[in-house]
Amino acid sequence: MATRLLLSNDSTVSGGGIESDEETFEFSFANESSAHGANSATLVPLFVAKAAGTISQAFVGVVLPAVSASGFVSGTQTFGVNINSAAVCSANPAIAMAGSAGQAVRVATNLAANAASGLVTSGVVNTASAAFAIGDQISINWDSRSVGSAAAGAAGKGFSGAVVVRYNAR
Numbered sequence: 001m002a003t004r005l006l007l008s009n010d011s012t013v014s015g016g017g018i019e020s021d022e023e024t025f026e027f028s029f030a031n032e033s034s035a036h037g038a039n040s041a042t043l044v045p046l047f048v049a050k051a052a053g054t055i056s057q058a059f060v061g062v063v064l065p066a067v068s069a070s071g072f073v074s075g076t077q078t079f080g081v082n083i084n085s086a087a088v089c090s091a092n093p094a095i096a097m098a099g100s101a102g103q104a105v106r107v108a109t110n111l112a113a114n115a116a117s118g119l120v121t122s123g124v125v126n127t128a129s130a131a132f133a134i135g136d137q138i139s140i141n142w143d144s145r146s147v148g149s150a151a152a153g154a155a156g157k158g159f160s161g162a163v164v165v166r167y168n169a170r
Helices: 112-117
Strands: 005-007 018-020 022-028 038-048 053-062 072-083 089-091 137-148 160-167
Touching: 022 038, 022 137, 053 072, 137 160
Parallel strands: none
Antiparallel strands: 005 018, 022 160, 038 137, 053 160, 072 137
């Protein structure tokens, strides 16, 4: 199915007047302030599709990633997307532990500037499984892992994720 396009004199696209009908659904997590072991959840409802479309992007971000510390082995946040119960990404977006406090700044997998940091794994949406129908439930699987006995704050703070959908023409 073709993508629904919007024609507008108020386009935010430079040199255009045509935009895709997209919507972003965000999921923010409680602020984590200590090493917490493994916290995760599967099939957490994000939204029910109001029209047919495709998932075009999934990303994760943290305000402060986990930092390597004495007694702290690893800290990683991942974010998966499902249509009903079927996985959409062939590679889930993820943020790994920072090697130093200087590297521990806001990181998101959808920012080009963060690609060279070595902390991010960009999400890869599998186009063969990204289409959804009206009424389908879009859900997420998230995982925030911290391993070791690090000091409070070492596990990372401000974990959030988002899914961008593009609706089909009607």
